[in-house]
Structure formats: C-alpha cells, structure tokens
Amino acid sequence: MTKFDEATGAIRVDETTYDVCLDPGYSIGGPLNGGYLMAVLLRAVVDASPHEHPVTTSAQFLRAAVPGPAQVRLEQIKTGRTATMTRASLVRDGDSIIESLVTTATLGGAAPDWTDGPSVAMPPMEQCLRLPAPKTESNMTLNAQMDLAFDPPTIGWLDGRPSGRPEARAYFRMAEPQDPDPYVLALAVDCLPPVVFSAGERGWAPTVDLTWHLRALPAPGWLTLIGGGRLISDGWFDEDVEVWDSTGRLVAQSRQLARVGRG
Amino acid sequence: MTKFDEATGAIRVDETTYDVCLDPGYSIGGPLNGGYLMAVLLRAVVDASPHEHPVTTSAQFLRAAVPGPAQVRLEQIKTGRTATMTRASLVRDGDSIIESLVTTATLGGAAPDWTDGPSVAMPPMEQCLRLPAPKTESNMTLNAQMDLAFDPPTIGWLDGRPSGRPEARAYFRMAEPQDPDPYVLALAVDCLPPVVFSAGERGWAPTVDLTWHLRALPAPGWLTLIGGGRLISDGWFDEDVEVWDSTGRLVAQSRQLARVGRG
Numbered sequence: 001m002t003k004f005d006e007a008t009g010a011i012r013v014d015e016t017t018y019d020v021c022l023d024p025g026y027s028i029g030g031p032l033n034g035g036y037l038m039a040v041l042l043r044a045v046v047d048a049s050p051h052e053h054p055v056t057t058s059a060q061f062l063r064a065a066v067p068g069p070a071q072v073r074l075e076q077i078k079t080g081r082t083a084t085m086t087r088a089s090l091v092r093d094g095d096s097i098i099e100s101l102v103t104t105a106t107l108g109g110a111a112p113d114w115t116d117g118p119s120v121a122m123p124p125m126e127q128c129l130r131l132p133a134p135k136t137e138s139n140m141t142l143n144a145q146m147d148l149a150f151d152p153p154t155i156g157w158l159d160g161r162p163s164g165r166p167e168a169r170a171y172f173r174m175a176e177p178q179d180p181d182p183y184v185l186a187l188a189v190d191c192l193p194p195v196v197f198s199a200g201e202r203g204w205a206p207t208v209d210l211t212w213h214l215r216a217l218p219a220p221g222w223l224t225l226i227g228g229g230r231l232i233s234d235g236w237f238d239e240d241v242e243v244w245d246s247t248g249r250l251v252a253q254s255r256q257l258a259r260v261g262r263g
Numbered sequence: 264m265t266k267f268d269e270a271t272g273a274i275r276v277d278e279t280t281y282d283v284c285l286d287p288g289y290s291i292g293g294p295l296n297g298g299y300l301m302a303v304l305l306r307a308v309v310d311a312s313p314h315e316h317p318v319t320t321s322a323q324f325l326r327a328a329v330p331g332p333a334q335v336r337l338e339q340i341k342t343g344r345t346a347t348m349t350r351a352s353l354v355r356d357g358d359s360i361i362e363s364l365v366t367t368a369t370l371g372g373a374a375p376d377w378t379d380g381p382s383v384a385m386p387p388m389e390q391c392l393r394l395p396a397p398k399t400e401s402n403m404t405l406n407a408q409m410d411l412a413f414d415p416p417t418i419g420w421l422d423g424r425p426s427g428r429p430e431a432r433a434y435f436r437m438a439e440p441q442d443p444d445p446y447v448l449a450l451a452v453d454c455l456p457p458v459v460f461s462a463g464e465r466g467w468a469p470t471v472d473l474t475w476h477l478r479a480l481p482a483p484g485w486l487t488l489i490g491g492g493r494l495i496s497d498g499w500f501d502e503d504v505e506v507w508d509s510t511g512r513l514v515a516q517s518r519q520l521a522r523v524g525r526g
Contacts, residue, residue: 060319060321060364103520108497112495116494211472213472213501215496230513230516231379233378233478234373234479238476260376
C-alpha cells in the first residue's frame with residue numbers, strides 16, 4: 001500500500017457512512033487540496049458501489065478543509081447494470097466540505113471508437129521545468145507528493161513573466177512509486193497552479209464546482225496534464241484539464257469554475 | 264410571459280418544494296429534453312435563492328421524464344454573500360428524474376478581464392441549414408420551439424455524409440419572440456443533436472451528467488452554439504457546448520458525459 005493509498009483510505013462504518021482521516025501531506029498552504037479530498041470521497045463511493053470506476057464526479061466545494069478525522073456520507077440514488085448514481089458528502093466536524101454526485105460504472109479496455117489528440121503539444125520532458133521547493137513555512141506539503149515538470153511558458157509567472165493567457169501544462173507522476181489509477185487522477189485534475197496565474201492573477205483561487213470524467217484506466221508511467229481556460233470575468237474563471245496517459249490516451253477530463261483570488 | 268416562461272414556471276409550495284408541470288412541447292420523441300428539464304429545475308432554485316443567477320449547475324440524469332405534474336425539491340446547503348449552494352431534485356410520480364447541485368450568485372455586466380474566441384468559426388447565417396420538419400409521429404415537439412441554423416458539415420449525417428468527428432454547430436434562437444436568459448441557456452446547452460451523430464453513431468444518447476456554467480447574461484438576439492467532443496470510447500462520449508451571444512461574448516459553457524445510443 002502506497003502513502004497515497006493510505007492517505008485516501010476510507011473505512012466502512014455502515015452502508016451510508018465511512019470514516020476517513022484527512023492527511024496533512026496534501027496541504028496547499030493550510031487548506032487541503034480539492035483533488036485529494038475528491039480522491040478520499042471517491043474511495044468510499046466506489047467501495048459502496050457494485051461498479052468499480054468513478055466515471056463522472058461533480059463536486060461543489062463549500063468550505064476549506066484542514067487535516068484530521070472526517071466522514072463520507074453516502075446515499076445511493078439509483079443502481080443498475082450499467083451505472084450506479086450516488087450522492088456523497090465529505091463532512092468534517094459536522095460541516096459539509098464537499099457535496100457531490102458520482103456515477104460509477106465499469107470501464108473496459110477497448111480501443112477508442114474515435115479520439116482527438118491533446119489540444120496543445122508538450123515539449124520533451126528534458127525541456128520542462130520543476131517548481132522551486134516551497135518555503136517550509138508556506139505549508140505547501142502537497143508539492144512533495146508529486147513530481148511535476150512544467151511546460152516553461154506556463155510558469156513564466158513565477159519570474160514575473162506570465163504568458164498572458166490562462167494555462168498550465170505539466171508532466172505528472174506521484175513522487176513515490178505509484179501507478180496512476182482513478183484516485184491519482186482525481187488528484188491530478190486539481191493539482192496544477194490555477195490557470196489564471198499565467199494570466200497575471202494571484203492569490204488563493206477557491207474552486208466552486210469541479211466536474212471530472214474518468215474516460216479510461218491510465219497505463220503505468222507519466223501523465224500529461226493540459227490545463228487552460230476560456231474566460232476570466234466578474235471574479236470567476238473556468239479551468240479545463242485534460243489528462244493523457246503514457247500511451248497517449250485521454251484518461252480524464254475536468255472543468256472547474258472557481259473564483260479569482262484577491263492578491 | 265412567453266410560452267417558454269410558462270412551460271418552465273415553478274410554483275412555490277414551501278421553502279423546500281415547488282410544483283411544476285412538465286410541458287409536452289419539449290419532447291424529443293417521447294422523453295422530454297434534458298435542457299428543458301434543467302430550466303424548470305433552475306426556476307425553482309433561483310426563486311428560493313437570495314442570488315439571481317445560476318452560475319453553475321451539475322445535473323445527473325437518472326431516468327427519462329414524460330409530460331405532466333412534477334415537483335422540484337430543494338435543500339439550501341450553504342448561503343453567503345457571494346454564492347448560495349443548493350441541492351435540487353426533479354421528482355415525477357415519486358421518482359427522481361434529475362439530481363443536481365446548483366450554485367447561484369449575482370453576475371455583473373463588466374467587460375471580461377480575459378477572453379478567448381470561439382473554438383471554431385461559424386459560416387455566415389445565410390449559408391447555414393435548417394433541419395427538415397420532423398414527422399408528426401416522431402413526437403419531436405422540441406424542434407418547433409427553436410429556430411436552429413446549422414453549420415452544414417455538422418449535419419451531413421442527415422444525408423448519410425457524417426463529417427467523421429463529433430461536432431454540431433448552429434445559430435439558435437427561440438421560435439417565439441423571447442430574449443435569451445439563463446433558462447433559455449439551460450435549454451440551449453442541450454438542444455443540439457448529439458455530437459456523436461456526425462461521427463456516424465445513431466440512436467438516443469442518454470445524458471448521464473451535464474454540468475454547465477453561466478458566464479454572463481446574454482444580450483438579445485441570436486446565440487451561437489459550438490458543440491464538440493474529444494473521445495468516444497467504451498459506450499461513453501463527452502459533448503462540450505460553448506454558447507456565444509450576439510455581441511460575441513461567451514455566455515455559457517457545458518460538458519456532458521453521455522452513453523452512445525444503440526442503433
């Protein structure tokens with residue numbers, strides 16, 4: 001069992017309740033990363049489902065979560081041969097952190113009937129850049145869990161040279177030896193710096209809604225994350241992330257609507 | 264009050280229940296159109312909210328709905344100065360048709376801080392094509408409510424010449440005089456023929472999850488709908504729809520995960 005498997009473990013209490021322990025290793029400066037929280041929630045949903053794969057997850061984020069004991073509360077709304085729909089909440093100290101709707105199903109491994117390629121090409125990995133190690137006092141513990149190699153223009157904002165458009169692209173794998181699986185993908189779709197940083201915005205950008213679809217089971221190896229956005233307006237922005245596996249297959253698609261941070 | 268306003272009306276019973284009447288004018292061959300059903304549900308959510316605009320809606324579709332009396336059941340999960348989050352179900356004869364999570368907020372009319380253009384350019388309207396009138400016995404009553412002018416290659420499938428990729432693009436307005444508003448947009452994001460038709464698939468393609476974001480209030484006039492998809496695999500496909508208003512502003516973005524129809 002990897003550290004990530006352990007940090008996302010969910011222990012069945014009864015058919016509607018799972019105990020979880022939110023791990024301090026996935027902090028983004030205090031609050032825990034939303035993708036990590038989704039992974040925890042999905043462990044419980046899938047354990048309770050007759051189907052193996054969380055094909056679609058719609059999560060609304062109500063408040064930030066800090067590490068410690070929490071619960072996942074489930075209600076299966078409909079179950080059938082093809083799919084099971086579940087309403088799931090992540091609850092910490094009596095407060096709902098995430099409200100979600102999840103459809104589980106069982107994906108096969110057949111070749112796609114039709115597929116597009118990545119919307120933007122990545123440079124070779126040797127031309128990509130790592131983020132500098134975060135200052136200890138920043139409490140960005142998440143960064144140590146992941147190995148991210150960025151397409152250079154998309155982190156120009158670090159040196160005061162934002163590209164001027166919302167984007168973030170990187171090769172991704174877990175820092176420890178861990179093959180990607182649907183729970184790693186839940187983390188991956190929400191682990192890039194907010195795409196608005198490269199459009200010149202700064203500050204914590206809280207997610208309001210994140211919906212992601214698991215399209216295929218990822219092959220072992222690096223993932224490629226292609227993040228972009230279409231509109232920054234009225235304090236809101238969208239962030240799309242495509243996840244491609246090491247065989248060049250589209251394995252996950254996400255879109256979130258989030259608030260632009262304040263400085 | 265327009266026919267559409269009437270067909271989507273929701274009457275408050277108490278703070279958690281609204282009565283609605285599902286209108287036979289929005290049928291897609293028997294079942295009612297999912298976008299229409301979302302519009303009905305959103306009328307109730309917004310009426311019960313201190314905020315005016317449904318900025319993000321995640322809807323999972325459990326079963327098909329036929330016309331007749333139904334209810335919207337609401338639970339406000341969190342309300343604040345910026346946004347209110349509501350869980351809402353559309354219930355018909357005791358069965359849940361749609362389970363949703365909706366965030367309402369109040370959008371201003373300021374110019375975007377950053378915006379992309381449409382992902383695909385449309386030809387001028389005079390080069391676009393109307394769908395042939397449906398046969399009466401097909402019970403496609405939805406078509407009569409809308410005026411859609413299609414980018415020709417995207418409905419080549421009608422004459423046995425599918426373009427070979429998932430796409431559907433059209434100019435859209437309501438058939439009756441009706442300025443677009445958030446409820447019209449809820450219909451618009453789910454009113455195109457399934458994008459997989461132009462990739463050569465056929466048959467009813469049931470939506471499992473549809474998430475859409477209202478990005479700005481639409482100006483009067485025609486809307487432009489740009490629909491596409493990235494992957495058809497394992498019986499599942501994604502459909503993205505961008506909605507642009509007559510001033511060239513991105514007003515809505517949707518993505519749905521749906522099942523490929525069977526013949």
